[in-house]
Amino acid sequence: MTDLSVLENGTGTPLVLLHAFPLSARMWQRQLTDLPGPDGSRARVIAPDLPGFGGTPPRTDPPALELLADDVAGLLDRLGVARAVVGGLSMGGYVAMQFARRHPHRLAGLLLADTKAGADPAPARANRERIAAAVLARDSVRLLVEERMEETLLAPGTPAALAAEVRELMATATPAGAAWAQRAMAARTEAFEVLAGLRVPAAVVVGAEDALAPPSEAEAMAQALPDVELTLIPLAGHLSALEAPEAFTVAVLGLLRRVERAGSGPA
Numbered sequence: 420m421t422d423l424s425v426l427e428n429g430t431g432t433p434l435v436l437l438h439a440f441p442l443s444a445r446m447w448q449r450q451l452t453d454l455p456g457p458d459g460s461r462a463r464v465i466a467p468d469l470p471g472f473g474g475t476p477p478r479t480d481p482p483a484l485e486l487l488a489d490d491v492a493g494l495l496d497r498l499g500v501a502r503a504v505v506g507g508l509s510m511g512g513y514v515a516m517q518f519a520r521r522h523p524h525r526l527a528g529l530l531l532a533d534t535k536a537g538a539d540p541a542p543a544r545a546n547r548e549r550i551a552a553a554v555l556a557r558d559s560v561r562l563l564v565e566e567r568m569e570e571t572l573l574a575p576g577t578p579a580a581l582a583a584e585v586r587e588l589m590a591t592a593t594p595a596g597a598a599w600a601q602r603a604m605a606a607r608t609e610a611f612e613v614l615a616g617l618r619v620p621a622a623v624v625v626g627a628e629d630a631l632a633p634p635s636e637a638e639a640m641a642q643a644l645p646d647v648e649l650t651l652i653p654l655a656g657h658l659s660a661l662e663a664p665e666a667f668t669v670a671v672l673g674l675l676r677r678v679e680r681a682g683s684g685p686a
């Protein structure tokens with residue numbers, strides 16, 4: 420178990436937000452400061468750094484996203500939180516689905532943003548291994564910036580200041596953490612049956628211009644989920660929570676309200 424470093428703010432139903440690759444909990448800064456809860460006060464946001472990102476050291480055991488889901492459960496134990504709405508963007512979404520698989524009794528609601536429930540095809544797995552091997556060999560994550568990864572994460576026409584913010588976040592990843600995460604993502608299995616078995620409210624959010632986890636992936640997840648609202652955010656790319664925080668907030672607030680109505684909130 421890894422002790423996750425965490426950013427926290429607000430009150431009310433706990434909402435865990437899991438970050439994308441290769442960013443950190445700081446990508447949720449807008450939600451940490453501005454996300455309203457259903458009662459009008461600031462929502463309780465719990466944003467951990469996954470291992471190897473932000474303030475959390477890398478893991479050294481064989482890469483598997485299941486371990487990250489268990490780390491999130493360990494964080495909830497540490498914070499005294501019995502149940503939470505768990506959400507994630509892209510890699511964070513993969514971890515949120517593993518959390519739903521392994522800790523369903525602790526899940527009050529599920530938020531999946533710009534992510535997908537399918538496993539990787541062979542070429543994607545090979546590309547992940549290429550990246551993992553390269554960042555380890557160079558002992559640097561500069562490759563991610565050199566390959567202009569932020570351009571695939573953001574919609575065309577994104578303001579330069581936001582692209583710079585994303586590049587700066589990418590540069591803080593550790594080589595060991597980036598390699599471990601790439602290998603864990605390559606090893607993941609599909610999660611449609613987990614989604615189909617969920618008995619709590621869910622929300623699926625996707626940027627209309629997301630090239631990495633496009634709207635078709637969001638629609639496939641929404642079709643599998645029994646109680647779901649799907650939000651397509653116009654003009655946003657893969658990092659919809661950063662690119663269109665207001666629209667993202669509307670979707671999350673809708674989920675928190677549904678969780679309260681369903682009585683599936685924290686014990």
Ligand code: MLT
Pocket residue numbers: 438439440441508509510511604631657
């Ligand atoms: C992410 O944004 O977390 C990554 O694009 C996820 C992935 O590589 O599948």
